[in-house]
Amino acid sequence: MEERFRAISAADFFYRNREMAGFDNPVRSTYTICRELLENSMDACESGGYLPDIYMRLRYVDGEALEIKVEDNGKGVPRRYIKRAFGQVLFGSKYTLRQTRGIFGLGGKMAVLYGQITTNSPVHVISSTGGMERYSYKIMVDIERNEPITKGESIERNHGQWHGTVVKLKFQGDYARARAKIVDYLRHVAIIEPYSQIMFVDPDGVFYFFRRKAERMPRPPLEVLPHPQGVDVETLRRLIERFGQGSLIDFLVESFHRVGRRIALKFLRKTKLDPEMDVSELAKKEELIPKLVKAMNEFDGWLPPDPSCLSPIGSDLLEIGIRKELRPEFVAVVQRKPSTYGGHPFIVEVAIAYGGGVHAPSQGEVNLYRYANKIPLLYDVHNDVSMKVIRKIKWWRYKISPESMPIAFFIHVCSTKIPYKTVGKEYIADRPEVEYEVEWGLKEAARKLKLYLSKKRREESLKRRRAALLKYLPHIARFATELCGEKKIPDYEKLVAKEELKVKTALQRLA
């Protein structure tokens, strides 16, 4: 009996293994569909420079199926891409070197695919980039061929030059059991993006409104060239092919991130390669490419990657977001300097909120809000690098107890490449460089909280001292006067005033 061999398409692969993309069961799928469509909308708004204004609605149709509609004011999808952007797996705009929420070009298509395999109905997309027309498509996926199938299309007049995208699809889900996670997710989003406005109408008609609290957005990320530190044989080969003919030094300067002539020359001198050698020669000598890669990975004279391809939230916006949703008594926000792992730049932002609307966590838990490229991570917390760091830090040194005090932690990692372990984007793998930044960010924020708490404790002790003074001084004065046989009680008010001045000065010194 001979083995049967065959090829399957990328769509077929992810259809067969959909649990990897977060489509395990109806509950989880409901959550995943909401977040994937929402994240696409957010990316579309931010890369267009528009303050996100997103409307999401879920409702029951045809008895038991759910219908989701997500509408955004983003830049829209150009007409010629709409069909493939929603009907072909591994097709998208996210395959570039800059920070986006989506990176796999999978999420939206998986939602479409899941809708299709549970209800046999197409996705309905309406989009416009702001011109005179808007385009309406009904699309299904030919899973075996990984191609879009058009089930209907029309062109409409675009009144008011609207730009954005509306996605509508039906699927078998379970909203009742997914509700808590979805609302939690939206609340997480509202914290990290106080500049977004999100409206959500759930199938029971409940209206959730997350109001915009800031009118400015973080600077959008720019696309960058690959960094020589993170290059591998395949990347180098592709870059050589794309470059065509020219000298090695020109190739280095033009193809890589932050490589100038001076640095390129220094590198080539060290590796004993001729700067004027033609690049096409490299492709011919196959053993040369891995050597060059190795030299590039190991050379320590490159400039660190420029974080312009990243778009962190920024301390002020993060603080606005936290204050808006949690109303804490105190917030400490820390933005770490850009760092890199394997040629990928990343920035860690950390915050600790204390008191007010923040409650102590339940037994054995920690209030931890995790984000990666502005995506809230709600699953698999115990595998996450942040949790590992929180467990490691000796909190008693900061007079903090994360398990019994009303404290919440916020950790945002942004990078051109988040080290996810699954396409479901659930947790951040354990990279030493990321771990280091999270740890020092948390420690810095913890120091701020320690200062605040010790100041608070001293203020309270000063106040108690003053109260005690004012309570006993009149009695002591009277008693002392009587004891000496004097008649006139001395002016202890003066003494109190002096003491009060002292207290005030002490408090000001602390402030």
Next chain:
Amino acid sequence: MEERFRAISAADFFYRNREMAGFDNPVRSTYTICRELLENSMDACESGGYLPDIYMRLRYVDGEALEIKVEDNGKGVPRRYIKRAFGQVLFGSKYTLRQTRGIFGLGGKMAVLYGQITTNSPVHVISSTGGMERYSYKIMVDIERNEPITKGESIERNHGQWHGTVVKLKFQGDYARARAKIVDYLRHVAIIEPYSQIMFVDPDGVFYFFRRKAERMPRPPLEVLPHPQGVDVETLRRLIERFGQGSLIDFLVESFHRVGRRIALKFLRKTKLDPEMDVSELAKKEELIPKLVKAMNEFDGWLPPDPSCLSPIGSDLLEIGIRKELRPEFVAVVQRKPSTYGGHPFIVEVAIAYGGGVHAPSQGEVNLYRYANKIPLLYDVHNDVSMKVIRKIKWWRYKISPESMPIAFFIHVCSTKIPYKTVGKEYIADRPEVEYEVEWGLKEAARKLKLYLSKKRREESLKRRRAALLKYLPHIARFATELCGEKKIPDYEKLVAKEELKVKTALQRLA
């Protein structure tokens, strides 16, 4: 500025996201390459019905790179498939409904791909299915197109009608730090497959030999039709397309697993569909398909899936494997009855080994050997369903303490579809049906161990009692004799013999 949209190939996707397939870093990649090639070899042997005889060698070449060579006596790859089987992602023989180690058609190709992007060198494959010729190919992957590139090919005479495959490739790895995991992996394999013989020569020249201890293999799995319980719109649509024209009842009987005419009629009566209706009509009415799927998923009259597509180890082989590698004092093996989740049949096999070569685990740990379709799972134990169950069971009820006693647990789940969470095959996701079987398997094995331990304790107490008797009886007899003024000491030997008989009977009763 318009967004740039583009498609990437499946090879490119997995190249970009290789950490998902276990290629995070040089250490992990070294381990992953070994296990992926080994698993392919095992599958090739078992599906051909050959007792696996596998030779794996790692050595340093060209300074720092590693070269791996894996040779098996499996059924070999037919000539026309060799290039694609090693040079095209998502091409393979694993896309069928039966139990195999590989399921993604990814592992071997990822090894080739990783070798290529770190050393720019091709994989060298020699294979024969046992005919007059053997075929030798040097292959690289065109990652952007997901196509094999032939770098060399030749045909050799196949002396002795050898069948099997030899794979040789170079990669940048880190054996020193991967060694412990690789050896641990091989030892896990030797436990679950005592019918395999594995030789491994590591780069330092150390020779590891896992000798075959059983001359028979579990029955190889058969390919089956899809079960109606687990069908979705896409599967039904494909089956309808493949079936062509014919009546609905014939379609059901011929396209599904364990559906006979009687059951099919019962189902159609319940769903009020005409058994003689032409199937091609179904494809025309699109809303009918999801309704039919729903009815099929919910109908409770189907026969449970036949486990012939599964290939569990069997209690006797599992016990041989455990005894061979761990030399315990006692082993309890339990094979649960076949069960299903979402239309996928699965079988859970559980064993508990005690004492002898089994040591108590280190502080806070548990000795747990996890397997899925005979694949050892060594990473991410804390997410695994087995660990969850072990934490849940009230072990004191069985007078067992997994954390302080010399106990090891073995859990093997085999299924046509293991609910993995990543393509790296690291742990089994949490399915209630699987959890239930693991729990009851463990409890049954625990009861056996409890019996053994209490028998052991009673034996020991009986022995102690007898020893005490024999120690004091002569003295008591003598003393009593003297006390009565008698001369002749009574025949207490008789009494002891009687007592010994009692002990023996008691022990026999317990046995």
